[in-house]
Amino acid sequence: MRKKDRIVFLFFSLFVGLFPLVVASIKAVSHYIDVMIFAGIFSLVSIGLCLLMGYAGQISLAQAAFMGIGAYCSGILTTHYGWPSSLALMVGLVVTGVVAYGVGVPSLKLKGHYLAMATLGFGMIVHIVLNEEVELTGGPSGLVGISGLGIGNFQISSPFAWYYLVWGCVATVMLFSLNLVRSRIGRAFLAIHADERAAQAMGVDVSNYKVKVFVLSALLASFAGSLYAHYVEFLNPGSFGLMWSIKFVLMVMVGGIQNLWGAVIGTVFLTFLSNEWLHFLADFEVLIYGLILLVIAMFIPQGLVTVVATKLLKKGLRDGA
Amino acid sequence: MARKLLRLESVSRKFGGLDALRNVTYAVPEGVIQAIIGPNGAGKTTLFNCVSGVFPPTSGSIYFDGVRIDGLPSHKIAALGVSRTFQNVALFKNMSVLENVMLGRHRQSRAGFLACGFRLPSMKREEQEIIRRAREYLDFVGLVDEENKPAGSLPLGKQKILEIARALATEPRLLLLDEPAGGLNTAETEQLGDLIRRIKKTLGVTVLLVEHDMNLVMECSDLVVVLHFGTVLASGTPSEVKNNEKVIEVYLGSAAN
Incomplete structure (x- = not known):
C-alpha cells in the first residue's frame, strides 16, 4: 500500500471505530448507527463495482441482482430449510459466482452501451424471478422471518456488533482492493480499460480478466446481500431492482469512478441521503439522484472525492514548500 | 541462411470485397531486421494484424518458430514471443x-x-x-x-x-514495429534507427518493420520485402530492392525521382 493510502486508512479506521461511540451518546442521531450499517453493506457492493467500472472499465447494471441472489439464498435456505446462516451465506456466494460466470462470459464480449443493456436485462430477469417464484421467495409481499446472523454459537445481535462486523468486512475488502489495484492485476485492469487491443497484444488475457473482475464484483454484492438479509430479517424484491443497480453506479460515480475511497464515501453519502435527509421527499427523491448524476457527469466526471483530494494535496504541497 | 523464425504460407485476408492480402508466401530469418514497404493500402498493417492475432487470415497459414499461430488470440501469440507496436500509438x-x-x-x-x-x-x-x-x-x-x-x-x-x-519488456523473439518513425523529425528518426539496430544486436530480437521513411528502411534493415496490392512484388537486400525495376516502376520511381 502506498503511504498516502496508509494515512487515509488510519483516518478511516479512527472515524469508523469512533463513530458509533459518539453517535450513541447523542439521542437525536443515535439511529445513525443503523444507517451506517446499511452504508457499510452497500459499500461492499460499490467497492466491487468500482473495481469493475473504474479500473477495468466494464459497466454493470446488475449489481443489485447479484446482491439479491445472495440475499435470497440466505433468506430461503435459513427460513424454508433451517440451514445455519453462515452456511447459507457461503452457498449464496457459490450460486452467485456460478451465475455471474455464466452471465459474464457471453455478455462481456459486448462493449459500452451494449454491455449495459445485457446486464440490465439480466437484472430484470432476476427481479421478475424474485417476484414470481412466490412459493420460494414470498413474491412481492416479501420473505419474512429470516434468522439473524450467527457464526457457530455466537449470534450477532446488537447494533454495535453488526456495525463493527460490517465495517470490519468493509475495511478488509478495502485493503484487499487497494492492494489489488496496485499490482500486476490492477495494471491489467487499467490496460483493458485504456486499450483492449494493446493489452491483449502485450499478453493480457483480456476476456479472462474481464470475467474474473465481473465475478469478483458479483461475489462482493452477494456477500453484501446475505449480510443485508440477516440484518433486516426481511426481504422484498423491490430492494434488488433496477433502481438499486443504478444507485450503486451513482454511488461509485459521486465519489470518483476510479477511486476506491471515493466509492465508500459516495456510498455513505447517498445512503444518508436516501435513508435520512431525503426521506421527506418520498417518491420524488429519484429526482434528486437524477440531478446529482447530471451534475457529476457534466461538471465533475472525476468525482467529488477525487477533486477534493487533489485540491487538498496541491494545497499541502504549497504549504509544505 | 539462418533458420526461419516466421513463415507465411499463401496467406490471404479479405475485407468484404477487398483483398487486403493475396497469397502472401514469405519467410523471415531469425536475427534480421526485415522491412516491409509498399504504397498505402498495400496490406502492410493487415499483415501485422494477421501475424499478431488481431484478426485471423481468411486463408493460409502462419508459423512462428515452427508453431502454427494463425487464428490464435493475440495474447497467446504474445506468449509465444511475438510483440508489437501500433501505427497509432496505443499506450495506456x-x-x-x-x-x-x-x-x-x-x-x-x-x-x-x-x-x-x-x-x-x-x-x-x-x-x-x-x-x-x-x-x-x-x-x-x-x-x-x-x-x-x-x-x-x-x-x-x-x-x-x-x-x-513496453513491447520489449514482454521479452519477444520477434518484434513488429508499425510505422515507428511516423510523425517523428529527422533527429528523432535517427535515434530510432540506432535503437532498432541495438534491439537486434544487444537483445538479439528479430525485427519486422513497416515503414514509409525510406532512409530509415535502407539504413537499418538487412532485408526488404515490397508489398503491392496485397502481393509480394519483390524481396531482397535493400540495394537489390532499390534496383529492382518493378519496384522502381510502381513505388520508388515516383518517390525517388
Whole structure:
C-alpha cells in the first residue's frame, strides 16, 4: 500500500471505530448507527463495482441482482430449510459466482452501451424471478422471518456488533482492493480499460480478466446481500431492482469512478441521503439522484472525492514548500 | 541462411470485397531486421494484424518458430514471443511511463488475485523484480528519467519509444514495429534507427518493420520485402530492392525521382 493510502486508512479506521461511540451518546442521531450499517453493506457492493467500472472499465447494471441472489439464498435456505446462516451465506456466494460466470462470459464480449443493456436485462430477469417464484421467495409481499446472523454459537445481535462486523468486512475488502489495484492485476485492469487491443497484444488475457473482475464484483454484492438479509430479517424484491443497480453506479460515480475511497464515501453519502435527509421527499427523491448524476457527469466526471483530494494535496504541497 | 523464425504460407485476408492480402508466401530469418514497404493500402498493417492475432487470415497459414499461430488470440501469440507496436500509438494513457512498461512484464509474472490482494511475500518479491526489469528497458530506450510521468503527457516521439520499451519488456523473439518513425523529425528518426539496430544486436530480437521513411528502411534493415496490392512484388537486400525495376516502376520511381 502506498503511504498516502496508509494515512487515509488510519483516518478511516479512527472515524469508523469512533463513530458509533459518539453517535450513541447523542439521542437525536443515535439511529445513525443503523444507517451506517446499511452504508457499510452497500459499500461492499460499490467497492466491487468500482473495481469493475473504474479500473477495468466494464459497466454493470446488475449489481443489485447479484446482491439479491445472495440475499435470497440466505433468506430461503435459513427460513424454508433451517440451514445455519453462515452456511447459507457461503452457498449464496457459490450460486452467485456460478451465475455471474455464466452471465459474464457471453455478455462481456459486448462493449459500452451494449454491455449495459445485457446486464440490465439480466437484472430484470432476476427481479421478475424474485417476484414470481412466490412459493420460494414470498413474491412481492416479501420473505419474512429470516434468522439473524450467527457464526457457530455466537449470534450477532446488537447494533454495535453488526456495525463493527460490517465495517470490519468493509475495511478488509478495502485493503484487499487497494492492494489489488496496485499490482500486476490492477495494471491489467487499467490496460483493458485504456486499450483492449494493446493489452491483449502485450499478453493480457483480456476476456479472462474481464470475467474474473465481473465475478469478483458479483461475489462482493452477494456477500453484501446475505449480510443485508440477516440484518433486516426481511426481504422484498423491490430492494434488488433496477433502481438499486443504478444507485450503486451513482454511488461509485459521486465519489470518483476510479477511486476506491471515493466509492465508500459516495456510498455513505447517498445512503444518508436516501435513508435520512431525503426521506421527506418520498417518491420524488429519484429526482434528486437524477440531478446529482447530471451534475457529476457534466461538471465533475472525476468525482467529488477525487477533486477534493487533489485540491487538498496541491494545497499541502504549497504549504509544505 | 539462418533458420526461419516466421513463415507465411499463401496467406490471404479479405475485407468484404477487398483483398487486403493475396497469397502472401514469405519467410523471415531469425536475427534480421526485415522491412516491409509498399504504397498505402498495400496490406502492410493487415499483415501485422494477421501475424499478431488481431484478426485471423481468411486463408493460409502462419508459423512462428515452427508453431502454427494463425487464428490464435493475440495474447497467446504474445506468449509465444511475438510483440508489437501500433501505427497509432496505443499506450495506456491512464498509467505512468513506468507502469506501461511494467504491464509488458505481465506474462513474465504469476501472482494471482489472492497473492495480489493480500500482498503475499511472493507477490512483493515479484513486484520488485517487475519494477527492476521495467527500469532496465526504460534505460535501454533512454526514458528512465520520465518514469513517473503520465504516459499521455510525453511528446509523440517519446510515446513511440515508450511503446517499443513496453513491447520489449514482454521479452519477444520477434518484434513488429508499425510505422515507428511516423510523425517523428529527422533527429528523432535517427535515434530510432540506432535503437532498432541495438534491439537486434544487444537483445538479439528479430525485427519486422513497416515503414514509409525510406532512409530509415535502407539504413537499418538487412532485408526488404515490397508489398503491392496485397502481393509480394519483390524481396531482397535493400540495394537489390532499390534496383529492382518493378519496384522502381510502381513505388520508388515516383518517390525517388
